[in-house]
Ligand code: DGI
Ligand code: FE
Ligand code: FE
């Protein structure tokens with residue numbers, strides 16, 4: 001796997017300052033959760049550091065990368081191309097940054113919508129994105145942050161619930177994967 005310091009330097013160049021700060025927050029939050037739940041520390045750091053590596057590319061660029069490399073674009077992504085930063089980010093993590101571990105690549109791929117039956121690392125990265133210290137507004141955020149270190153799935157359900165009600169309230173396109181992820185964990189999947 002790539003060297004963490006190199007990845008960090010690359011992200012400092014690639015991302016705008018706010019996104020870079022967020023990225024550091026996610027990487028170190030993921031590391032903390034990895035310590036708490038016994039996940040691989042280096043995997044958590046690398047996945048956190050790279051999770052938004054495609055976030056600052058234009059929509060045109062993300063779409064063109066998908067077309068060029070046969071990455072499928074679903075209807076929700078068609079209407080909200082920002083969603084593609086997860087898929088394109090996972091692709092770049094592999095091809096540009098040299099990540100080979102499929103668990104790390106999946107954690108980046110699924111960091112926005114989640115997916116049913118996520119691995120421990122995927123859950124950690126999804127939730128770190130939500131609770132990192134720089135994240136400012138979300139209902140019950142202090143409580144979700146506390147519960148994240150006590151009951152990972154419970155925190156995941158609370159955060160997914162917030163995400164879905166935010167999307168519904170704003171009349172936004174819900175990617176079917178976001179709904180499926182919530183349904184899976186709400187119905188006791190783990
Ligand atoms: O890239 P970040 O902002 O750090 O975080 P992210 O990749 O998890 O993206 C968060 C945004 O994505 C947040 O505003 C909610 C939105 N989102 C999550 N699931 C869906 C979604 N947006 C749409 N339209 N549909 C979804 O299913
Ligand atoms: Fe993201
Ligand atoms: Fe997220």
Ligand code: FE
Pocket residue numbers: 022026051052129
């Ligand atoms: Fe993020």
